[in-house]
Amino acid sequence: xxxxxxxLRGSLRGPGAAIAALPSMSPSxxxxxxxxAWEEDLDPCRFLTETSPYMWSNLGxxxxxxxxxxxxxxxxxxxxxxxxGGGVKAPRIKTKNLVSIIFCEAVAIYGIIxxxxxxxxxxxxxxxxxxxxxxxxxxxGFSMFGAGLTxxxxxxxxxxxxxxxxxxxxxxxxxxxxxxxxxLIVEIFGSAIGLFxxxxxxxxxxxxxxx
Amino acid sequence: xxxxxxxxxxxxxxYLEGLVRGFKGGILTSADYVNLAQCETLEDLKLHLQTxxxxxxxxxxxGPLTVSTIDEKLKTKLLTEFHYFxxxxxxxxxxxxxxxxxxxxxxxxxxxxxxxxxxxPIAELVPKCHPLGSFEQMEAVSIASNPTELFNxxxxxxxxxxxxxxxxxxxxxxxxxxxxxxxxLYKSYLEAFYKFCEKQGxxxxxxxxxxxxxxxxxxxxxITINSFGTELSKDDREKLYPxxxxxxxxxxxxxxxxxxxxxxKCVAEYYAEYKAVFEGVGSGTGEKTLEDAFFEHEVxxxxxxxxxxxxFGVFYAYVKLKEQECRNIVWIxxxxxxxxxxxxxxxxxIF
Numbered sequence: 013x014x015x016x017x018x019x020l021r022g023s024l025r026g027p028g029a030a031i032a033a034l035p036s037m038s039p040s041x042x043x044x045x046x047x048x049a050w051e052e053d054l055d056p057c058r059f060l061t062e063t064s065p066y067m068w069s070n071l072g073x074x075x076x077x078x079x080x081x082x083x084x085x086x087x088x089x090x091x092x093x094x095x096x097g098g099g100v101k102a103p104r105i106k107t108k109n110l111v112s113i114i115f116c117e118a119v120a121i122y123g124i125i126x127x128x129x130x131x132x133x134x135x136x137x138x139x140x141x142x143x144x145x146x147x148x149x150x151x152x153g154f155s156m157f158g159a160g161l162t163x164x165x166x167x168x169x170x171x172x173x174x175x176x177x178x179x180x181x182x183x184x185x186x187x188x189x190x191x192x193x194x195x196l197i198v199e200i201f202g203s204a205i206g207l208f209x210x211x212x213x214x215x216x217x218x219x220x221x222x223x
Numbered sequence: 224x225x226x227x228x229x230x231x232x233x234x235x236x237x238y239l240e241g242l243v244r245g246f247k248g249g250i251l252t253s254a255d256y257v258n259l260a261q262c263e264t265l266e267d268l269k270l271h272l273q274t275x276x277x278x279x280x281x282x283x284x285x286g287p288l289t290v291s292t293i294d295e296k297l298k299t300k301l302l303t304e305f306h307y308f309x310x311x312x313x314x315x316x317x318x319x320x321x322x323x324x325x326x327x328x329x330x331x332x333x334x335x336x337x338x339x340x341x342x343x344p345i346a347e348l349v350p351k352c353h354p355l356g357s358f359e360q361m362e363a364v365s366i367a368s369n370p371t372e373l374f375n376x377x378x379x380x381x382x383x384x385x386x387x388x389x390x391x392x393x394x395x396x397x398x399x400x401x402x403x404x405x406x407x408l409y410k411s412y413l414e415a416f417y418k419f420c421e422k423q424g425x426x427x428x429x430x431x432x433x434x435x436x437x438x439x440x441x442x443x444x445x446i447t448i449n450s451f452g453t454e455l456s457k458d459d460r461e462k463l464y465p466x467x468x469x470x471x472x473x474x475x476x477x478x479x480x481x482x483x484x485x486x487x488k489c490v491a492e493y494y495a496e497y498k499a500v501f502e503g504v505g506s507g508t509g510e511k512t513l514e515d516a517f518f519e520h521e522v523x524x525x526x527x528x529x530x531x532x533x534x535f536g537v538f539y540a541y542v543k544l545k546e547q548e549c550r551n552i553v554w555i556x557x558x559x560x561x562x563x564x565x566x567x568x569x570x571x572x573i574f
Binding site (some may be wrong): 042086089090092093094096097098099100101103147172178180182183186187 | 240242
């Protein structure tokens with residue numbers, strides 16, 4: 013074995029190695045497999061044990077913050093443009109409806125908090141073979157990925173949901189001021205979804221111990 | 224993605240939708256109309272309109288107030304608002320708003336040609352044109368003597384060029400042919416608009432479909448009724464019907480063969496909504512006319528457009544409802560100025 017880092021070893025094996033290591037040219041979002049190396053490298057077990065837990069953990073951290081930000085941004089633009097439009101003929105709605113924007117922003121905050129929490133769990137470990145790395149580190153990597161995906165996707169949909177409801181709230185408020193508080197209740201239920209994602213992600217990473 | 228417009232509609236059109244809904248809140252309500260109907264003079268009317276969204280739109284008018292000034296100023300206000308929307312619109316809303324104006328452009332072209340036929344000077348005709356449908360080559364329309372010339376010289380550069388395919392003929396423009404040309408242009412326009420809305424898909428198509436279908440069917444009924452007693456043959460009549468409505472194809476066949484009002488009413492009985500529309504109509508003094516019944520139905524459909532968010536139908540509905548409001552105010556103003564108050568309550572309330 014050469015001194016190549018652990019996470020490249022898996023994909024450099026086999027006859028189709030050099031070609032296999034290039035990013036796939038086909039439009040499918042495939043990994044580094046060409047037809048030649050198909051039968052040998054298409055082995056999930058080998059893939060999972062020979063990719064580093066660090067890859068999974070960093071993917072999890074990235075997904076946590078990026079998907080949350082996408083959700084928050086999506087929600088904010090949906091609500092914001094409606095508030096601006098509705099605020100022309102009914103200027104009183106401008107300040108009250110910032111609450112909807114704050115609900116969307118909370119989604120991004122959940123994302124960054126989870127990203128920080130998850131990234132604090134990444135510790136250095138020694139070991140280059142699957143046996144040396146040990147089950148605990150693999151568990152840690154996979155958990156961190158799962159938690160990041162959970163919180164990211166939950167926040168994505170939460171942000172969009174709060175945004176669409178907030179847009180409706182702004183336009184309804186512009187017509188009839190008594191409607192705002194009632195639609196706000198719908199928004200509160202919508203933003204609870206993001207919180208569920210955070211709770212489950214915390215549970216997923218509660219037993220993580222790397223190193 | 225059709226059906227998921229709430230995810231991406233607000234990127235380009237969120238501000239304008241919020242704005243048009245704000246304007247919609249300023250449309251006169253039944254209480255406002257009751258106040259207006261109680262006015263004794265046009266000055267009173269102006270005073271009452273000042274408390275509504277119209278504000279001081281008549282403030283700079285010198286001289287005695289006439290109904291035509293009021294009408295003009297009402298249209299100018301709608302024009303300002305519409306131009307704001309059009310100037311701030313991205314595609315595809317920009318094309319949609321253009322489609323809304325083609326209706327008025329067709330009316331203007333026909334008005335100018337008819338006026339020229341009766342030897343009216345162009346300067347007298349241009350102010351009568353609807354401002355929403357004005358285009359640059361409007362004044363040049365008077366020089367043409369047959370449709371081909373009209374098309375090749377003037378209209379080929381305007382957006383109406385696409386609707387002219389059926390109308391090109393060497394016949395001179397006389398009374399009958401002008402009406403036929405108007406109906407053919409309108410048929411082309413309506414079908415193109417319908418196709419455009421269907422292509423948009425999603426909520427826009429869902430909201431605009433019943434509105435445009437009703438428009439097509441209404442034109443079919445009106446053409447049929449107006450053609451009784453004229454030389455228009457049944458085949459020619461059938462060619463003028465827009466085909467994007469509910470009546471297509473069986474209802475249109477039946478209408479083409481109808482000979483009097485009763486037969487038209489029979490055709491309408493086959494369709495539940497039109498049966499209801501024809502129900503309330505009569506020609507006595509206390510009953511409403513067919514035109515009024517159609518306007519009422521149109522108002523109902525347009526008001527429904529505001530129940531959905533994230534679609535273009537609100538813009539179309541707003542223009543049509545404002546138009547109806549103009550008609551209502553002008554009706555009340557006419558009744559007041561002519562002191563003929565028996566029919567003053569024949570306006571069509573919107574909200």
